[in-house]
Amino acid sequence: MKRLFSSALVVAAVAGAPAALAQRDNIGIVGSSTVYPFSTVVAERFGRAGTFRTPKVESTGTGGGIKLFCAGVGVQHPDIANASRRIKESEVADCRRNGVTEITEVLIGFDGIVIANAAGAHHYELSLRDVYLALAKDVPNPDGSETLVANPYRTWQQVNPALPANPIEVLGPPPTSGTRDAFAELAMEGGCKTFPWIKAIKDSDESRFKAICHAVREDGAYIEAGENDNLIVQKLAANRNALGVFGYSFMEENADKVQGSAIGGVVPEYEAIADGSYPVSRPLYFYVKKAHVGVIPGIAEFVAEFVSERSMGEEGYLADRGLIALPPAAYGKAAAAARALTPFSL
Amino acid sequence: MSDPQPQPPRRATIDVVRAGLGRRYRRERRFRAYGLLSVLLALASLLLLFTDIVDKGVGAFRQTRVQLAIHYDPERLGVGARAAAQELAAADYEALIKDALHERFPAVASRAERRALARLPSSAAAWELRDRLLDDPRLLGAREKVWVLADGSVDAHMKDPGASTLGPLQRGWVDELAQAGELALRFNANLFANGDSRDPELAGIRGALVGSLLTLAVTLALSFPLGVAAAVYLEEFAERNRWTDLIEVNINNLAAVPSIIFGLLGLAVFIALFGMPRSAPLVGGLVLTLVTFPTIIIASRAAIRAVPPSLREAALGLGASQVQVVLHHVLPNALPGMLTGAIIGMARALGETAPLLMIGMVAFIVDVPGGFTDSATVLPVQIYLWADSPERGFTALTSAAIMVLLGFLVLMNALAVLLRNRFEKRW
Known part of the structure; x- marks a missing residue:
């Protein structure tokens, strides 16, 4: 009896599959975990309005998402990919090989990366050079010669006499994270480039330049705290000596617990990130597969909702969630291109 | 073996056993204590885990609701006096909530302050009103007091004022509402009735x-x-x-x-x-x-x-x-x-x-x-x-x-x- 019942279940389950293959009535979104909090808010509101089903949003990371997105045209492939960096030429080529030729790029805003510590502790004022010297695996020899030595600095004061004598202890994301990529590219490389002889390497040997500038020390001063930014915030509250690296939206939500360090003299605040004066911020995008518009119901409407004033605008609900909105001119351009679903080329 | 040798004075076996008995008992007791200790250690860490989880999670079973005096005004909703269900579903319920809040706090005038005030109820409050009206279309034109969902930040403030993210103005309103009994913690039915949501007050399992x-x-x-x-x-x-x-x-x-x-x-x-x-x-x-x-x-x-x-x-x-x-x-x-x-x-x-x-x-x-x-x-x-x-x-x-x-x-x-x-x- 039990067996009969079980087999019936299996048959029912397997028989259900082909029906789902023939069509899909919800939008499939994949990609960056940084864009996920914004994409999901729009998806939920879009679904609640009642005309279309709520889109499904997967948090796969930018690279993984674009790979899925570029795998082909058809209902089993996602319709939209979120990205916390611009799509790469190699990825566009991959898309083209699989028949995904027309892609619309939508720039939705910016995300700041903050270096924060517990509220009430010493408020750091760092330069990008300080950040690089404190966290790089190998740093230029302190004696001034053009050679690299393993990072000798133990305290912030050794890095820069103006800083306090606290030990260097920074909690941050692991190498698999998009936040870490952006941090390495914007903060570490930014500080690294201030040494003219290292900057000169970039032209002669780009991969060596990246190895010097992006490698983070592994002697315990930089602690990989996992992808969970909430965890970093909790640890900062418990350890007043430590600094943490995470996204701006988490700092905004925990403004009572942590304070963002000034970088290059600019404190991470909404306005400073929006006008680009805060140096460690990155653009956020999503990409739409044009071949699916009209096949999967609601894609054009979802994009229109995403780029609407009440969502992506300066006073929109995404700004409430920590998205740094685009300046008005850039917003107008991005929204118009998105509504028309203009295909882009790199 | 056969020829007897002078033997050293031998202790009787029973004496040897007795002499070592205390040590053996102690060893046995120690052995048992190690086992017991491991069990207790495991239980203690389990207890620590559970208290931490329960301590953090118990708050989620209740959520804050706010009482508003809603007037289902067809004019504000933008529908006719005898609107069809479809028309009612698409009406502007946020306007009703804004009106009710404005009536409750008539002194709030500036645009920024009104925006802050409008954030006290959850964005889901409008959907709750919509569902009420769809269930009972006779409410159209009537007035009633409704407990609607409060925003997640208000909820967090009610549960732990120390970790509040509300501004001083919002705190004032929330405290005033709480004292008047128009803000209360209720059982969180959404937790068991809803799917996921990006609003913590709406999210369910x-x-x-x-x-x-x-x-x-x-x-x-x-x-x-x-x-x-x-x-x-x-x-x-x-x-x-x-x-x-x-x-x-x-x-x-x-x-x-x-x-x-x-x-x-x-x-x-x-x-x-x-x-x-x-x-x-x-x-x-x-x-x-x-x-x-x-x-x-x-x-x-x-x-x-x-x-x-x-x-x-x-x-x-x-x-x-x-x-x-x-x-x-x-x-x-x-x-x-x-x-x-x-x-x-x-x-x-x-x-x-x-x-x-x-x-x-x-x-x-x-x-x-x-x-x-x-x-x-x-x-x-x-x-x-x-x-x-x-x-x-x-x-x-x-x-x-x-x-x-x-x-x-x-x-x-x-x-x-x-x-x-x-x-x-x-x-």
């Missing part, structure tokens, strides 16, 4: 729970019959030779393979090759079948081996065929052990996240899944997603979801123990 049940149904339906059949064949029919040894080694190996590898396999085979939908409980169940299948085979084989050979021999001696021996005697006697193995395998499947990542079940899904091919997520994935959300309210929700998951695990394991105690025979 129903979607993940249904997803888990659907996935486990597929897993059980496939892995139990397959596992039992494989075990019966290997124990009762297969010859002992190099091939069965090889199979045995492979099954044991499979049980120890990290589950993420099964996820990769699922992605390559079920989704890429067979074209099954991503994020579906069907695929999740198939992948988890691979995870639990070896466990069930191993447990079932042990259960079959525990059936005494005398039983088989007696049946054979009375003229039963091999199949009759298996179906009439071995299986019924081994079933409790097999079920226990299956339940423990299911409990493992319930807690898996890694393989589901690869097949797209780590996703934001609002709608509660209705079938095996709908997009769905599962309980542990929901916990992971909430733990990673920036909004404050999700900390409590995460712990609440862990409590529900632990509840299910305890239930399943208790069932396994019950089955064993109830039906297990000793020979």
Whole structure:
């Protein structure tokens, strides 16, 4: 009896599959975990309005998402990919090989990366050079010669006499994270480039330049705290000596617990990130597969909702969630291109 | 041996024993104390875990509601006095809430302050009003006091004013409302009625729970019959030779393979090759079948081996065929052990996240899944997603979801123990 019942279940389950293959009535979104909090808010509101089903949003990371997105045209492939960096030429080529030729790029805003510590502790004022010297695996020899030595600095004061004598202890994301990529590219490389002889390497040997500038020390001063930014915030509250690296939206939500360090003299605040004066911020995008518009119901409407004033605008609900909105001119351009679903080329 | 030698004065055995007795007793007591200490240590860490989870999660079972005097004014809603349901569904309910708030706090004038005031109720409050009016269209034009959902930040302030993210103005309003009894903590029905949401006050575990049940149904339906059949064949029919040894080694190996590898396999085979939908409980169940299948085979084989050979021999001696021996005697006697193995395998499947990542079940899904091919997520994935959300309210929700998951695990394991105690025979 039990067996009969079980087999019936299996048959029912397997028989259900082909029906789902023939069509899909919800939008499939994949990609960056940084864009996920914004994409999901729009998806939920879009679904609640009642005309279309709520889109499904997967948090796969930018690279993984674009790979899925570029795998082909058809209902089993996602319709939209979120990205916390611009799509790469190699990825566009991959898309083209699989028949995904027309892609619309939508720039939705910016995300700041903050270096924060517990509220009430010493408020750091760092330069990008300080950040690089404190966290790089190998740093230029302190004696001034053009050679690299393993990072000798133990305290912030050794890095820069103006800083306090606290030990260097920074909690941050692991190498698999998009936040870490952006941090390495914007903060570490930014500080690294201030040494003219290292900057000169970039032209002669780009991969060596990246190895010097992006490698983070592994002697315990930089602690990989996992992808969970909430965890970093909790640890900062418990350890007043430590600094943490995470996204701006988490700092905004925990403004009572942590304070963002000034970088290059600019404190991470909404306005400073929006006008680009805060140096460690990155653009956020999503990409739409044009071949699916009209096949999967609601894609054009979802994009229109995403780029609407009440969502992506300066006073929109995404700004409430920590998205740094685009300046008005850039917003107008991005929204118009998105509504028309203009295909882009790199 | 034969010639007697002068012997040293020997102590009697009993004296030796007595002299060492104290030491032996102490050693025994120490040994027992070590065991007891390990148990206590395990219990203490479990207790620590539970108190932490319960302490953080208990708040999520209640949520703040705010009482508003709503006037269902057709003019403000932008509909006629006898509007049809479709018209009512699309009406502007936020205007009603703004009016009610403005009436309650007439002194608030500036645009920025009004915006701050309008943020006190949840964005879902408008949907609650819509549903009320759709249920009872006679309310149109009437006035009533309604308890609507408060925003997550107000909820956080009510539960722990120390960790509040509200501005001073909002705090003033909230305190005034609370003192007037127009702000209160109620049971959080959304937690059990809703799917996921990005608003902590709206998010619920129903979607993940249904997803888990659907996935486990597929897993059980496939892995139990397959596992039992494989075990019966290997124990009762297969010859002992190099091939069965090889199979045995492979099954044991499979049980120890990290589950993420099964996820990769699922992605390559079920989704890429067979074209099954991503994020579906069907695929999740198939992948988890691979995870639990070896466990069930191993447990079932042990259960079959525990059936005494005398039983088989007696049946054979009375003229039963091999199949009759298996179906009439071995299986019924081994079933409790097999079920226990299956339940423990299911409990493992319930807690898996890694393989589901690869097949797209780590996703934001609002709608509660209705079938095996709908997009769905599962309980542990929901916990992971909430733990990673920036909004404050999700900390409590995460712990609440862990409590529900632990509840299910305890239930399943208790069932396994019950089955064993109830039906297990000793020979």
